[in-house]
Amino acid sequence: MEWSIGEENIRYTAELSDNEGEMTLNSVKKEGEEIPISDISISYNSNLDRFLVNIDKISKLAHVVKVKDSYWIHLDGRIHIVNSHEIGYSNQKQSEGSLVAPMPGTIIEILVKKGQRVRKGQSLMVMEAMKMEHKIQSPKDGEVISISNEVGQKVDMGAVLVEIVD
Numbered sequence: 367m368e369w370s371i372g373e374e375n376i377r378y379t380a381e382l383s384d385n386e387g388e389m390t391l392n393s394v395k396k397e398g399e400e401i402p403i404s405d406i407s408i409s410y411n412s413n414l415d416r417f418l419v420n421i422d423k424i425s426k427l428a429h430v431v432k433v434k435d436s437y438w439i440h441l442d443g444r445i446h447i448v449n450s451h452e453i454g455y456s457n458q459k460q461s462e463g464s465l466v467a468p469m470p471g472t473i474i475e476i477l478v479k480k481g482q483r484v485r486k487g488q489s490l491m492v493m494e495a496m497k498m499e500h501k502i503q504s505p506k507d508g509e510v511i512s513i514s515n516e517v518g519q520k521v522d523m524g525a526v527l528v529e530i531v532d
Contacts, residue, residue, distance in 0.1 A: 368451040377451065382523065384470040389496055410497050417496075432498060450500070465502055465528045467521045471495030476517055478528070482510050490528050493521065508532050 368377045381392040391406040407420045408428075417428045419441065428441040439446045475492040478484060484504045491502045491513075508530040515521055 370449045370451065372447050372449075380469075382469050384495075389469075408496065430498075437498075465490065465505070465526070465530070467493065467523055467525045467527055468500065468502075469495045469523045471500065471521060473515045473517055473519050473521060473527075474499065476513060476515075478510050478513070480510055480513055484508060484510060484530065491515075493527075502527055504528075504530060506530065506532070 368379050370377055377397055379395045379398075381394075382389045383392055384390075388407050388409040391403060391408075394401050394403050404422050405420075406422075409418050411418045411427070414427060415429075417430055419426050419428045426441060428439055430440075431438045435450050437448045437450070439448060471493040472495075473491060474494045476490075477492070478488075478490050484490065485507050486504055488504045489501045490504055490510070493500050493502060509532075510528060511531050512529040514526050514528070521527065
């Protein structure tokens with residue numbers, strides 16, 4: 367999954383790993399180029415209905431609200447708006463035919479069937495990661511030739527979810 371901040375058109379991608387509910391930021395790329403990052407981990411604090419963000423071993427609470435495809439993050443008295451760009455809406459090229467999991471998560475809904483014709487931007491499935499729902503959308507018009515997972519299945523980042531051909 368790609369992200370942009372505020373009104374910027376710059377795209378970021380992040381590699382995360384999940385260790386028993388705590389997400390660790392492994393790397394960040396800005397327009398495809400890796401950039402230096404702090405030591406960052408994120409976990410959900412159900413008692414406060416917020417996220418606990420650890421940045422260089424300093425803990426902070428963050429409140430996150432999803433509005434359409436944007437996340438409003440309240441952290442340190444400031445609001446940061448982070449926009450998600452589902453696969454298929456990226457300005458960058460992606461390998462044709464297969465959609466992969468943007469982060470570790472659980473498949474919670476499959477919206478298409480093998481053999482079904484789909485259009486660019488159509489939602490194909492929904493996965494949950496870090497207590498948030500992420501729509502996996504078609505990057506092009508085509509036919510679904512395989513669905514690699516079932517509802518309730520946990521997937522790793524980069525796992526092939528759906529394959530589409532013209």
